[in-house]
Amino acid sequence: MEGENPPIQDIQPWKAIDTVYTNEKAGMDSVDKDLIKRVIYEASKDSNFFKKDEEKRKQTNERIARLKEKLAKVTEDEMKRYHATVRDSIRSAERERHLSRIWIHVDMDAFFASVEELDDPSLKSVPMAVGSIGMISTANYIARRFGVRSAMPGFIGKQLCPQLALVKPNFRRYKEKSEETKEVFRIFDPDFESGGLDEAYLDCTAFASVHGISGEEIAEQIRNLVMEKTKLTCSCGVACNKMLAKICSDKNKPNGQFFLSPNIAAIKAFVKDLPVRKIPGVGCVTEQLLNGFGINTCGDVIKNAHVIAAVFTPLTLSFLLTSSLGISTAFHGKKPAPGELSRKGISCEHTFTAKEDENTLLQMVGSLAHELSAAMASESIEGLTVTVKLKLSDFTVRTRSLTLLSPISDPESISRIASKMLRKEFPVKLRLLGIRMSGLSPIANANGKPKGNSKGS
Amino acid sequence: MEGENPPIQDIQPWKAIDTVYTNEKAGMDSVDKDLIKRVIYEASKDSNFFKKDEEKRKQTNERIARLKEKLAKVTEDEMKRYHATVRDSIRSAERERHLSRIWIHVDMDAFFASVEELDDPSLKSVPMAVGSIGMISTANYIARRFGVRSAMPGFIGKQLCPQLALVKPNFRRYKEKSEETKEVFRIFDPDFESGGLDEAYLDCTAFASVHGISGEEIAEQIRNLVMEKTKLTCSCGVACNKMLAKICSDKNKPNGQFFLSPNIAAIKAFVKDLPVRKIPGVGCVTEQLLNGFGINTCGDVIKNAHVIAAVFTPLTLSFLLTSSLGISTAFHGKKPAPGELSRKGISCEHTFTAKEDENTLLQMVGSLAHELSAAMASESIEGLTVTVKLKLSDFTVRTRSLTLLSPISDPESISRIASKMLRKEFPVKLRLLGIRMSGLSPIANANGKPKGNSKGS
DNA sequence: ATACATACC
DNA sequence: TACTGGTATGTAT
DNA sequence: ATACATACC
DNA sequence: TACTGGTATGTAT
Numbered sequence: 001m002e003g004e005n006p007p008i009q010d011i012q013p014w015k016a017i018d019t020v021y022t023n024e025k026a027g028m029d030s031v032d033k034d035l036i037k038r039v040i041y042e043a044s045k046d047s048n049f050f051k052k053d054e055e056k057r058k059q060t061n062e063r064i065a066r067l068k069e070k071l072a073k074v075t076e077d078e079m080k081r082y083h084a085t086v087r088d089s090i091r092s093a094e095r096e097r098h099l100s101r102i103w104i105h106v107d108m109d110a111f112f113a114s115v116e117e118l119d120d121p122s123l124k125s126v127p128m129a130v131g132s133i134g135m136i137s138t139a140n141y142i143a144r145r146f147g148v149r150s151a152m153p154g155f156i157g158k159q160l161c162p163q164l165a166l167v168k169p170n171f172r173r174y175k176e177k178s179e180e181t182k183e184v185f186r187i188f189d190p191d192f193e194s195g196g197l198d199e200a201y202l203d204c205t206a207f208a209s210v211h212g213i214s215g216e217e218i219a220e221q222i223r224n225l226v227m228e229k230t231k232l233t234c235s236c237g238v239a240c241n242k243m244l245a246k247i248c249s250d251k252n253k254p255n256g257q258f259f260l261s262p263n264i265a266a267i268k269a270f271v272k273d274l275p276v277r278k279i280p281g282v283g284c285v286t287e288q289l290l291n292g293f294g295i296n297t298c299g300d301v302i303k304n305a306h307v308i309a310a311v312f313t314p315l316t317l318s319f320l321l322t323s324s325l326g327i328s329t330a331f332h333g334k335k336p337a338p339g340e341l342s343r344k345g346i347s348c349e350h351t352f353t354a355k356e357d358e359n360t361l362l363q364m365v366g367s368l369a370h371e372l373s374a375a376m377a378s379e380s381i382e383g384l385t386v387t388v389k390l391k392l393s394d395f396t397v398r399t400r401s402l403t404l405l406s407p408i409s410d411p412e413s414i415s416r417i418a419s420k421m422l423r424k425e426f427p428v429k430l431r432l433l434g435i436r437m438s439g440l441s442p443i444a445n446a447n448g449k450p451k452g453n454s455k456g457s
Numbered sequence: 458m459e460g461e462n463p464p465i466q467d468i469q470p471w472k473a474i475d476t477v478y479t480n481e482k483a484g485m486d487s488v489d490k491d492l493i494k495r496v497i498y499e500a501s502k503d504s505n506f507f508k509k510d511e512e513k514r515k516q517t518n519e520r521i522a523r524l525k526e527k528l529a530k531v532t533e534d535e536m537k538r539y540h541a542t543v544r545d546s547i548r549s550a551e552r553e554r555h556l557s558r559i560w561i562h563v564d565m566d567a568f569f570a571s572v573e574e575l576d577d578p579s580l581k582s583v584p585m586a587v588g589s590i591g592m593i594s595t596a597n598y599i600a601r602r603f604g605v606r607s608a609m610p611g612f613i614g615k616q617l618c619p620q621l622a623l624v625k626p627n628f629r630r631y632k633e634k635s636e637e638t639k640e641v642f643r644i645f646d647p648d649f650e651s652g653g654l655d656e657a658y659l660d661c662t663a664f665a666s667v668h669g670i671s672g673e674e675i676a677e678q679i680r681n682l683v684m685e686k687t688k689l690t691c692s693c694g695v696a697c698n699k700m701l702a703k704i705c706s707d708k709n710k711p712n713g714q715f716f717l718s719p720n721i722a723a724i725k726a727f728v729k730d731l732p733v734r735k736i737p738g739v740g741c742v743t744e745q746l747l748n749g750f751g752i753n754t755c756g757d758v759i760k761n762a763h764v765i766a767a768v769f770t771p772l773t774l775s776f777l778l779t780s781s782l783g784i785s786t787a788f789h790g791k792k793p794a795p796g797e798l799s800r801k802g803i804s805c806e807h808t809f810t811a812k813e814d815e816n817t818l819l820q821m822v823g824s825l826a827h828e829l830s831a832a833m834a835s836e837s838i839e840g841l842t843v844t845v846k847l848k849l850s851d852f853t854v855r856t857r858s859l860t861l862l863s864p865i866s867d868p869e870s871i872s873r874i875a876s877k878m879l880r881k882e883f884p885v886k887l888r889l890l891g892i893r894m895s896g897l898s899p900i901a902n903a904n905g906k907p908k909g910n911s912k913g914s
Numbered sequence: 915a916t917a918c919a920t921a922c923c
Numbered sequence: 924t925a926c927t928g929g930t931a932t933g934t935a936t
Numbered sequence: 937a938t939a940c941a942t943a944c945c
Numbered sequence: 946t947a948c949t950g951g952t953a954t955g956t957a958t
Contacts, residue, residue: 044926047925049925049926053926077795078795081794084792085794088791088792091788092788095788111923131927132925132927133924133925135927135928136927138923150923152926154926155925156925156926195922196923197923199923280921281922281932283920285919285921286920286921313933315934331548334542334545334546335538335542335545337538337539337766337771338534338539338767343930344931344932347929347930348928349927350927350928351926353925398917399916399917400916401915401917402916403916432927432928434929501948504947504948506948513941588949590946591947592947594945594949608945609948610947610948610949611948612947613948652945653945654945655945656945737943737944738942740943740944741943742942742943743942770955772955800952802953803951803952804950806949807950810946810947842938852948854940855939855940856938856939857938858937859937860936860937860938889950893951
């Protein structure tokens with residue numbers, strides 16, 4: 001390592017800024033990409049956000065270093081046993097492989113942005129994003145060509161594309177349109193599982209067999225009906241399990257579909273060079289960790305599973321292995337028993353320009369408590385555990401929680417408890433305050449209409 | 458409930474004493490059984506043990522009452538959803554049903570007692586039990602006819618059968634004989650799983666297919682070879698999974714075998730009237746709880762699964778349902794990865810006549826610490842967590858634990874920490890003291906030979 | 915139970 | 924000037 | 937992590 | 946006179 005030339009990053013630091021925003025799809029040549037990286041870097045480099053981000057990446061690298069040390073200490077003998085563990089895991093994963101189910105993952109194209117375009121067609125011809133100067137939810141396809149993406153702050157989007165139109169989100173409207181899509185989904189699978197406003201998983205096995213049609217034909221029908229109903233386009237993935245369907249729905253986006261043939265050879269070929277980051281559940285950090293061990297694709301995961309076994313948790317091994325083999329849930333998950341509410345927590349948080357005045361912060365907690373309490377009332381639920389979330393001005397996150405003896409939902413109780421926890425943290429300079437209630441149960445009160453069920457077991 | 462005659466138990470209290478000892482096998486007529494119950498009752502009724510036992514049973518009954526209240530509050534609507542949950546659970550359990558594996562559970566007959574008879578044939582003709590006046594491990598079949606059973610204290614055994622010969626256990630010898638049996642088991646399944654000195658689970662699928670013989674034939678061979686090798690008899694259960702094999706090995710005990718045909722009809726018939734207590738994992742308490750809801754057999758579990766869903770934990774539901782359907786593990790469990798030691802804890806405890814002198818108790822902790830440390834040294838392991846176990850003179854059990862920053866194994870450290878925890882409990886009158894170490898890792902020291910592996914993940 | 919990290923939309 | 928808000932889940936203690 | 941309960945041999 | 950000892954696992958907090 002010593003005596004080498006300084007790495008390129010020291011001279012063109014933005015080239016190393018391979019953040020969330022830049023590691024996606026094709027469609028731009030490398031000059032464009034380079035420019036985009038540079039703009040993002042310049043816009044970010046002095047912010048606390050950027051510092052925190054770098055710190056995290058550094059810590060992950062240190063974690064990689066520690067794991068590598070651990071790996072180095074593994075004896076040959078132990079490694080043999082890790083290989084055996086891997087063989088075991090693969091064998092038991094394979095028992096969960098189901099090829100005979102037809103899953104379709106439907107993903108609305110640039111959903112929020114498309115709804116806005118629908119409601120104001122003039123937006124169709126300009127680069128546009130739904131969100132605020134602080135944060136973008138979705139960008140339309142024109143804006144994406146400038147490098148504007150979701151989860152990017154609006155001010156960076158503006159720097160990438162000064163003409164960018166920022167449209168304030170209108171969630172009520174998106175919900176409406178989402179309900180329209182659901183009417184379509186129900187036709188094909190009354191039990192479809194939705195994953196947010198803009199996507200859903202449908203088990204179309206029964207529909208296909210009853211109507212004697214293929215998954216691909218069903219996907220066509222879904223896309224047609226969704227268009228008819230909502231005037232919006234969506235993309236579909238057709239495969240034999242949820243994960244594969246989800247990955248497939250991204251393949252021919254927008255307004256397309258992709259069918260993965262339900263046979264092992266096709267699945268293995270599909271998965272072989274798939275970047276691990278495509279596995280739902282593998283985010284930036286896990287990707288960085290795996291890359292640190294030279295594991296970039298699902299094929300690499302299989303080849304190096306013994307390394308993963310040596311260095312990660314058994315659950316992580318099993319998850320990565322299963323996913324990389326193209327295996328995942330092929331049946332609908334159990335719906336929550338009446339024992340449980342389907343929701344496990346409810347929360348409310350706000351970001352603001354960093355503040356340290358104690359009274360101001362305490363007042364904000366009070367108002368959060370009222371907001372949260374109102375949300376709880378509207379579902380007739382109460383909760384046992386109060387968690388306060390603080391984000392310091394340097395983006396460090398802290399949580400403090402307290403579990404009570406009996407559940408509460410009134411704003412006064414929530415406020416009192418949250419304030420007490422906040423006070424213990426003073427002095428602090430905060431950019432975010434949040435309150436969350438968990439351990440939820442329906443309110444069994446006089447005339448309330450509990451929409452949920454009594455806490456189970 | 459009011460105005461009824463006093464229940465029979467008030468007059469003949471021993472009839473209600475349906476404890477561990479009396480609710481087993483046939484072979485005695487009801488007069489005998491009644492006599493046995495009465496003797497046991499008379500021998501027990503004034504002891505602290507008996508009081509604690511009654512207290513626990515009472516608490517379980519209160520728990521049943523509470524669960525029934527909860528059940529009563531379940532609305533029709535909720536109950537419908539519990540039914541749906543059950544349907545879901547059954548569907549997913551059925552996906553785990555494997556009929557094509559051949560499992561054999563081998564259970565040595567009255568193992569310790571039989572070894573003693575082998576070494577001293579004069580014991581064959583008299584009622585005999587291995588154990589002490591305080592506790593019996595195993596009784597031979599002659600003694601069993603008097604009602605003497607394992608887990609019964611020797612003094613009660615003597616009251617049931619004054620001629621009872623009590624033989625002191627010789628574990629080294631049993632281990633030797635157990636190793637002999639294992640040599641046999643390895644022939645049929647090199648990966649067999651042992652469950653204590655006297656039983657094992659063998660997956661004989663491969664052996665059967667390689668040698669073109671049936672499970673029943675293999676069981677014959679196992680029994681012959683075990684007899685040849687050890688001069689001891691054993692019993693075998695042959696079925697398509699571990700649980701069923703285990704239950705089957707009990708069917709024709711001693712010196713017999715039982716084959717359960719691997720088809721759903723046969724399994725359903727087998728399981729229908731099987732008492733829940735036969736399910737390995739369902740002990741006295743769960744049995745009592747289930748009986749409290751009128752659930753006595755596996756058939757009842759299936760019929761009343763919605764009740765179980767409403768009242769027990771999802772895991773318990775799934776376990777009881779799966780078991781009652783005759784489904785269980787059909788493949789060898791993963792062996793511990795080199796990441797882990799196969800052992801998760803190591804402990805040492807002693808019972809004595811109740812003491813409250815603090816110095817005496819502290820000295821006892823010191824000697825336990827030395828014992829434990831020696832056991833750990835012999836395996837070259839150390840541990841992070843120290844747990845002290847106390848049993849008060851009234852049989853109440855208390856545990857206190859502390860997790861350290863770095864692992865220990867030397868007697869001084871263990872003793873120091875355990876004593877500190879004990880002192881906090883003073884004053885107490887104890888009949889048992891124990892120490893356990895967990896969070897184990899191999900000692901990576903100079904010339905030690907770690908038999909295990911470094912702590913994982 | 916508490917605290918924190920990761921992930922997804 | 925300026926990097927969300929809501930939820931679930933995993934991991935460690 | 938801590939405490940306690942259940943289960944098995 | 947007198948009701949074990951060792952281990953794993955689940956549940957709750």
